[in-house]
Amino acid sequence: MPRREDIKSVLVIGSGPIVIGQACEFDYSGTQACRVLREEGVRVILVNSNPATIMTDPDFADATYIEPITWQVIETIIAKEKPDAILPTLGGQTALNAAIDLHKHGILEKYDVELIGASFEAINKGEDRQIFKQLVLDAGADVARSHIAHTVEEAVEFALDLGYPLVVRPSFTMGGLGSGFAYTETELRRIVGDGLHQSPTTEVLLEESILGWKEYELELMRDTADNTVVVCSIENVDPVGVHTGDSITVAPALTLTDREYQNMRNIGIDIIRAVGVDTGGCNIQFAIDPANGRVIVIEMNPRVSRSSALASKATGFPIAKIAAKLAIGYHLDEIPNDITKVTPASFEPTLDYVVVKVPRFAFEKFPAADTTLTTTMKSVGEAMAIGRNYTQALQKALRSLEKRGSSFHWEPLDASKDELLALASVPTDGRIVTVQQALRAGATAEEAFEATKIDPWFIDQIVLINEVAEAIASSENADTNMFLLAKEHGFSDAQIAALRGFGEKEVREVRHILGVRPVFKTVDTCAGEFPALTPYHYSSYDQETEVEPSERRKVVILGSGPNRIGQGVEFDYSCVHASFALSDAGFETIMINCNPETVSTDYDTSDRLYFEPLTLEDVLEVIHAESQSGELVGVVVQLGGQTALGLAKGLKAAGVPILGTTPEAIDLAEERGLFSKILDDANLLAPKNGTASDFTGAVTIAEDIGYPVLVRPSYVLGGRGMEIVYDSPSLEDYFSRMAGQGIIDPSHPLLVDRFLDDAIEIDVDALYDGHELYVGGIMEHIEEAGIHSGDSSCTLPPVTLGREVIDRVRIATLAIAQGIGVQGLLNVQFAIGQGILYVLEANPRASRTVPFVAKALGIPLAKAASRIMVGSTIAELKDEGMLPVVDGSIVPMDSPIAVKEAVLPFKRFRTKDGLIVDSLLGPEMRSTGEVMGIDRDFPRAFAKSQEAAYGGLPTSGTVFVSVSDRDKRAIVLPVLRLLELGFDILATAGTAEVLNRNGITARIVRKYSEGASTDGDEPTVVDLINRNEVDIVVNTPSGSSARADGYEIRAAAVAADKPLFTTIAQLGAAVASFEATREGFDVSSLQEYAIARAGRL
């Protein structure tokens, strides 16, 4: 059937902010969908609250709404745009839940809009565990024995039947949120209690344990003619018990016979049919008992999922793109295979390589968190690698993580075999390396299997890697055979160097002299059966290379690697934009990246894609391959975050041209002494500071400049290891915690800065071409200085800064740009306190806020920066129309206000005792994502940002207030306003005293440390929060000690999902927005804002 003519406009729902379990894979799928629909002539309306995404670029839709994803807001958009259909299957669980809400509130019926991609019935069948279970049984397949519970007591009762351990899974949550294994009744009560709370339908499923079984996933697609294909099989190396998002996974499945695989495939097809997904894709998870082959269906997602993105990249079959085409009526056999062009999409990709995905965790950001992996997803990103065999792919994937200790190593053992086996028996970040060490320490493959239940075949592959390492170390000469053996099994030059006691550089030189270099193979969906016309490559030490010569001028763009806190989709946005802009300017663009979730690793984005680790070795080999023909103009390093930037020096040393700001100039900004000189020359002030490489040095400096001080290691992103330290014991504690992480040493000294209390922080993104400065945007932080810029909310344009301050900021930015010698992007952070402007830091690279600026003001900073890097001037870009004539430092009075708010993952992390980790904001970044609220004034924009990030603020109820002494003055006015708005005020004794003296009636509540009164009549505030008697929590931390009370309050607030304000500035903004919230929201598209902006000029 050709495309449906009755669908002329489609509303696509995005997935909102990046959170654990729902990351930029949905930007990839959404972007593909938008592209496809527009190519088909469909008018695309998009709603997504996440400004960092590529899909919200105004070029990708006809009407782009950066608005909260709630059914109410979507109804407003539907009323305005009148779409024919809604596509909710490409925006993760967020979009699916929004669609369910729209259905339940009768909106779809009211406006006569059709759900495409999956019907409400199909969504319900896939997501409702009871219905799904029956449907699986009807299909003749098996499920784990289970019961549905709606109360904790019911759950305890059922547990008697199922036995411990058992699995708890809440209904309708994503990324396994709220689920877990209960080994005892106490654990069961806690997990079920949480799970019931997380589930929108207050129900949990209790299941028999299938811990240790093999786990598999299938990605399927089906059309309205009932044509069904299995796009990819994925095998989890970590057995059942670890969330698939946290597992090391491999594609295709490697330990199944054809019978077992076909049985699973048959079940999958029966299920997708029974659920009724007939215009899209779904993902089904299976468990197989390794002892007898019994197959159990775990769950299915009737939508594009994280695994679909992985499967798309792993196979070259673009699931989201095809899903969008199916949604508007096409059949699979009417859609061509993108890669071969001549064969249809109605086939099943076959792989002649192995793909391994490894998760990237961020436990270092949450030191108190329990690192045990469970059925609740905890990883923040992932890296994928492609090799011609498993060992190659695995080792490439592990080094793609860019994390110390993530790769296999052969340093002296630091624990005994038994200790290592015991460690490996608990799944944690890096378990695979522990297994490798245990095998080195003498564990047999059987012992490793017993400890981990990892399939013996995968264990044997690690044994093989250890054997190869032994052969490398003992080889008489570093000859061709040694190198070929090492490379065949994925060893990096660095690993070979460590094994043979050489430097990495020397190893590489010898290898190159011997002529041992990788070839590049192609991902072609068909194992070579048909010619591939799309250059999607991976390296392998094999015999034949498939890189086609090209005489064009080439630019290599380095991506940003796996998502982590501090480096996420924002950098992918910049890389993708650079690729588009440089392609438009006539260059051949070559992307290197290893993150399967991204748009940059879509083979449609750049002229050539290399799916490779972002290490110096791997990047140099791609550059060598591409240098065999045409002219390599240079490499873009300033858009891929610290990952790409970190490679600049090494590339330059190897003779590779770096585009834009030179590596020396990058150093100038990073190196404290040199940077101070630039500031001195420009008459600019930095907070008093110094550098130290050890504890003694740090104390001397801190005492010299005075506490509190802000300490941070140099060359890190996301404020890793950055803290505010109030006294020398705390400083000592800091050093002891940082020890052994290898981030502070004489070549990477610690930076110690005077911490500015009560200052306003300002972020500037600007372009400089050597002649002219172009300010992209000046952002005012809502929280005071001291909160990492990635975690703090900010407003663009600024709302409390005067013209004169903005002028000073502009002049200072220009001076810094000149001083460093920027060619491209520059981000500067300022603080203004008591009228004095301080420069906190400057980074000559793309910042996290580049996409926010682009969405808020319509200035395409990343595109412009990439052009500047290849020689265009700002004047030329203005003439071309790429850059608006007036830059972002001057924003007209009637422009809308955009507020960026960070989204934090505290709910995901528990301490070993099951408590929530502290949710206090600080100088180390902890947020996973962001949202934007845009409206005509600040209160409305702020209200939208809160709605989008946290589901909105209550407009009535009880506010609990407990603030530190330094905040007591500032608290009076906002609380008075809350009282006037009709809120009840509750406060701890100290805060209540201040409020009551200022005429604000506040009820006193006991502190947590005071405990409830013996008769129970006077509960503590924590009890009240737990009992749902508090609606808003205001708690600012007091100094360095006595944080326990604050911690308990904040943890309770996070657990109970209540709005929590830890700074007065946030509270002030919130108070201002209450009235705006009461009226409901108006919506405007970015395209409408652009027209208004053009009208103003």
Added chain:
Amino acid sequence: MISTEPAVLVLEDGKRYAGRAYGARGRTLGEAVFATGMTGYQETLSDPSYAGQIVLQTAPHIGNTGTNDDDLESAKIWVAGYVVRDPSRMVSNFRATRSLDDDLVSGGIVGISGVDTRAITRHLRSLGAMRAGIFSGDDFELSDSEQLAIVRDAEDMAGRNLSKEVSTPERYTIDAVGERIGSVAVLDLGVKTSTLRYLAQRGFDVVVLPESVTTEEVVALEPSALFYSNGPGDPEASERHVQLLRDVLAEKIPYFGICFGNQLLGRALGFGTYKLPFGHRGINQPVLDKTTGRVEITSQNHGFAVDAPREGVVDSPAGFGRVEVSHLSLNDNVVEGIRCLDIDAFSVQYHPEAAAGPHDSMYLFDRFRDMVLAIDKGEPQTEIHSIIDGKNQ
């Protein structure tokens, strides 16, 4: 660790690929072809259709799940030689009773590992399947030119009849499973165990006949239907089986054929067959059922195809009435199935019995059964044909 004994794959165009010896040592000759399935190496190796061929697996890891007796598609391994990239060092599967390496050695199958299988695949894709040899052990020591000469002296697949080699020497019978609805005479041209099992499961007593059987012998059996199996070789070289089929069709005995059986029906009806450049060998092959518009993902293994008009209904040049092409490959439009409109005969080029491969096309066995039942009931021709073309489903 894997063997480090050398081996070499030599193609008739002079290309040489150096690797490691795998399986038995020595020399083997055959037609080099590639198979793209990611599962089911044991089924592939024991599929008689691969007789005379050196099979290359594009999937890199082979042997991980070992071998067992249940997954054999015939009594032995038939491939002439085996080319893999990464043979497994161990076996991991609850059904495995031995390793693939054991089977290859005991079956005397010379193989090679550690070669760039993708490079070879691309070469064969561009230039077509060709003669090849694998040399290891003492034969590895032969000079390059000696090895090449040996390869070039080998018999070409085109024009080759291999039925005798793969067929059963004696007739044997498999009893129907469940309710018996009739009997089917199976001409064993290289039949697979799964095919026989599925036929028996449809209620047929399955009488498996050696390829040397005569028309009289078939007719004397009074079977409900005749079935031609898959098998190796060039259909052009099987004129005797074509004639047998014509004779049996003239006796009004219904017919169903798979793979080689499709090519021979094509020839019996008077169409030609031709050699494909590099064949279809995989378990991901999309086939369009022209009647229903449905796509099935099929298991395929054929190097030859029927040359019949892809559109419309034509008269059988051999006088068997109207014929139409029922199935087409969506990848390259090759004929994947034919159906007669005036006699009770149909066949497909692909493998509904799968093994290895998806079970999407298993319904064809049901159609065959329904056809036989309808004929027994004396249903009119139109009714029978709506069964064969799937309109009734």
